[in-house]
Amino acid sequence: MAKIKLAKSKVDKLVEICKSFDNEGSELINVLHKAQQTFGYLPAEVQEIIARELNVSVAHVYGVVTFYSFFSMVPKGEFPISICMGTACYVRGGEKVLEEFKRQLNVPVGETTDDGKFSISCLRCVGACGLAPVVTVGERVYGRVSVGDVADIIKEYQQ
Amino acid sequence: MEKMIKLTIDNKLVEVPEGTTILDAAKQIGVEIPTLCYMHLGDMGIEHKPGGCRICVVEVEGRRNLAPSCNSKCAEGMVVNTHNMRVLNARKTVMELMLSDHPFDCLVCAKSGNCDLQSIAIKLGVRELHYKGEQSTYKVDYSPSIIRDMDKCIMCRRCETMCNDIQTVGALSAVNRGFESVVAPAFEMDLEKSTCTYCGQCVAVCPTGALTEKDHTNQLIRDLADPKKTVVVQTAPAVRAALGEEFGMEPGTLVTGKMVSALRQLGFNSVFDTDFAADLTIMEEGTELLDRLKKHLEGDKDVKLPILTSCCPAWVNFFEHHFPDMKDIPSTARSPQQMFGPIAKNYLAKQMGINREDMIVVSIMPCLAKKYECQRDEFKVDGDPDVNYSISTRELANLIKQANMDFLGLPEDEFDNPMGESTGAGVIFGTTGGVIEAAARTAYEVYTGKTLKTVDFKALRGMEGIRSATVDFDGLPINIGIAHGLGNARKLLEDIRDGKSQYHAIEIMACPGGCIGGGGQPLHHGDSSILKKRAAALYREDEGKAIRKSHENPYIIKLYEEFLGKPCSELSHKLLHTHYFDKSTDIEIE
Ligand code: SF4
Ligand code: SF4
Numbered sequence A: 001m002a003k004i005k006l007a008k009s010k011v012d013k014l015v016e017i018c019k020s021f022d023n024e025g026s027e028l029i030n031v032l033h034k035a036q037q038t039f040g041y042l043p044a045e046v047q048e049i050i051a052r053e054l055n056v057s058v059a060h061v062y063g064v065v066t067f068y069s070f071f072s073m074v075p076k077g078e079f080p081i082s083i084c085m086g087t088a089c090y091v092r093g094g095e096k097v098l099e100e101f102k103r104q105l106n107v108p109v110g111e112t113t114d115d116g117k118f119s120i121s122c123l124r125c126v127g128a129c130g131l132a133p134v135v136t137v138g139e140r141v142y143g144r145v146s147v148g149d150v151a152d153i154i155k156e157y158q159q
Numbered sequence B: 001m002e003k004m005i006k007l008t009i010d011n012k013l014v015e016v017p018e019g020t021t022i023l024d025a026a027k028q029i030g031v032e033i034p035t036l037c038y039m040h041l042g043d044m045g046i047e048h049k050p051g052g053c054r055i056c057v058v059e060v061e062g063r064r065n066l067a068p069s070c071n072s073k074c075a076e077g078m079v080v081n082t083h084n085m086r087v088l089n090a091r092k093t094v095m096e097l098m099l100s101d102h103p104f105d106c107l108v109c110a111k112s113g114n115c116d117l118q119s120i121a122i123k124l125g126v127r128e129l130h131y132k133g134e135q136s137t138y139k140v141d142y143s144p145s146i147i148r149d150m151d152k153c154i155m156c157r158r159c160e161t162m163c164n165d166i167q168t169v170g171a172l173s174a175v176n177r178g179f180e181s182v183v184a185p186a187f188e189m190d191l192e193k194s195t196c197t198y199c200g201q202c203v204a205v206c207p208t209g210a211l212t213e214k215d216h217t218n219q220l221i222r223d224l225a226d227p228k229k230t231v232v233v234q235t236a237p238a239v240r241a242a243l244g245e246e247f248g249m250e251p252g253t254l255v256t257g258k259m260v261s262a263l264r265q266l267g268f269n270s271v272f273d274t275d276f277a278a279d280l281t282i283m284e285e286g287t288e289l290l291d292r293l294k295k296h297l298e299g300d301k302d303v304k305l306p307i308l309t310s311c312c313p314a315w316v317n318f319f320e321h322h323f324p325d326m327k328d329i330p331s332t333a334r335s336p337q338q339m340f341g342p343i344a345k346n347y348l349a350k351q352m353g354i355n356r357e358d359m360i361v362v363s364i365m366p367c368l369a370k371k372y373e374c375q376r377d378e379f380k381v382d383g384d385p386d387v388n389y390s391i392s393t394r395e396l397a398n399l400i401k402q403a404n405m406d407f408l409g410l411p412e413d414e415f416d417n418p419m420g421e422s423t424g425a426g427v428i429f430g431t432t433g434g435v436i437e438a439a440a441r442t443a444y445e446v447y448t449g450k451t452l453k454t455v456d457f458k459a460l461r462g463m464e465g466i467r468s469a470t471v472d473f474d475g476l477p478i479n480i481g482i483a484h485g486l487g488n489a490r491k492l493l494e495d496i497r498d499g500k501s502q503y504h505a506i507e508i509m510a511c512p513g514g515c516i517g518g519g520g521q522p523l524h525h526g527d528s529s530i531l532k533k534r535a536a537a538l539y540r541e542d543e544g545k546a547i548r549k550s551h552e553n554p555y556i557i558k559l560y561e562e563f564l565g566k567p568c569s570e571l572s573h574k575l576l577h578t579h580y581f582d583k584s585t586d587i588e589i590e
């Protein structure tokens, strides 16, 4: 028997969320949203329980989680870094900035550094196109970021 | 009355019922539009038309875009062109784009010659690739039965339909998006860790080499060449009804004799029949059925009915994963493959004067789940498996071709004894309804003490997914249920769980059609008339047998006298029965 572990309070909360959507398989996306709001992310154990409660396969739940970029399977870092990939940011070098963050922190998009400090994600247009390319760290917004600024931004949060 | 619609396809007038797709309408006038993602499995009621690959596009006059013919409906007065320059160029472009992210492994790919992607590329005359793109690189996933090489996946998602909708296993799903998307088990774990049953139905429909069976032919060639090894082979009933197709013979041609010759020429020391073990299965399973039935009639509340057959290993995997709470309902009798193994290695080896370790037992199976089954720990003695490995019908055909044999010209040969003698009851194990008919023949005679007037229980035969019939045991009505395809099995199981089941015995086979439609058989490309012909062939072989009831097989009688004692004896239990495991994911609450 494959075993997974989860705290009782979490299981109860998940069962309650599923119930609030009548345990309907067709409500999967809404259930996942609610679960992510509650726990911050959607680890494998959480997906297993949701699959069981909604009577759908775990593979299907995982398929949906990986299809939508707003679902995440890892907890966000203490300082979540987001790079805008809207058209304006993209053409002004957003992608190069993203590559530089990935290289310096040594993590791919959607994942968190081993020390739990930083996570990287991509954003759709944040509506600050005048400042393109835009990077946010937590609540703070950085504008006109160039590859050369990346090290400084990271340093600010490393102490 | 169905409303009829008139349209023009390639300048020909066609009349079709409303709702018909352009693809089907074209077929009606002999125009075969190439398809890739589309899948229609005849009267098994399996249809899959995601309209994703767009290889089947046609031009509809007055529409700006080309339309995928597999999921576009005909309309009154429509004018369709299936092969003008625009259409042909579009198809070629679609194919070139697909190939730009496909490894050029054709020369060494297991699917080569039988691959839809390859044959359509040939048909379209693709001679060069104008697109150079990034090629995906996935780790190849080796499970005991199936190999997943997702670099070759074209995202047609046929496998998903088989696994999720037909088998209701839910082991596979499309994951990720865009270039990264692929069909995979949950959390992209290896298939072996997922809820996969190894039924092989995904392999049977995959148009490319993305899903193939684990091939054991090289191991077999090595063992056959080793003079220290005695290599014996058993052949499952469904193989003889399909092997000929690989050599261009009509579906439903029985090639039992030629198959035996071929195996002998390949160098097996003895050529035996799994049908013999099927007769043995009936002795054990039938005895268990009668025992439970008698106790039930005496009012024993602990005894569980219905009894479920247990000869299909994918079905065993299914209930271990999905219905572990019901794991004490199936018969404990092992599958015929796994009854053959221990008898060969414990009884036959002694008769032949050889050690267990020097005997290699190989099975030829229509099945991919059997490859996993023979590796299960319960079926090993000190690490030595009762059945060393299992070869599919397709692999056997390849091996015969490698050995340069003229299969059609081979003489008809006979199985060796003692384990080659079988009855008609053993033969029909290969088709849906056959196991329970074989059991009914023996159980009736043992229970009533009378001889059956006719051994044909025609009510148990057929191709509907769920069937039921009542057999009269001399005044005692026995209700029998039959399901093939795991989705149908699920329905019967849910009824049992809800206390709604009226059956005494249920036969379950994982593959649609039973083993004749197994995941290791020659590809039937969705033509269920092929399955019906294979089934008819097995019933023909049954009819032609002098002995048609398992308990009358003289070598089975001898085996009990000399070795096992009686059915369900202590030794039988040790060698021929098994137990099941709870393989569901257990959520431990902290
Ligand atoms: S072998 Fe059967 S259960 Fe396993 S993935 Fe394929 S269709 Fe699903
Ligand atoms: S694995 Fe095969 S059947 Fe499944 S989506 Fe890929 S190509 Fe299609």
Ligand code: SF4
Pocket: B198, B199, B311, B312, B313, B314, B315, B366, B367, B368, B369, B370, B509, B510, B511, B514, B515, B516, B517, B518, B519
């Ligand atoms: S029905 Fe036959 S071929 Fe299919 S999984 Fe079961 S035993 Fe194997």
Ligand code: FES
Pocket: B034, B035, B036, B037, B038, B050, B051, B052, B053, B054, B055, B056, B057, B068, B069, B070, B071
């Ligand atoms: S076959 Fe029609 S879209 Fe794939």
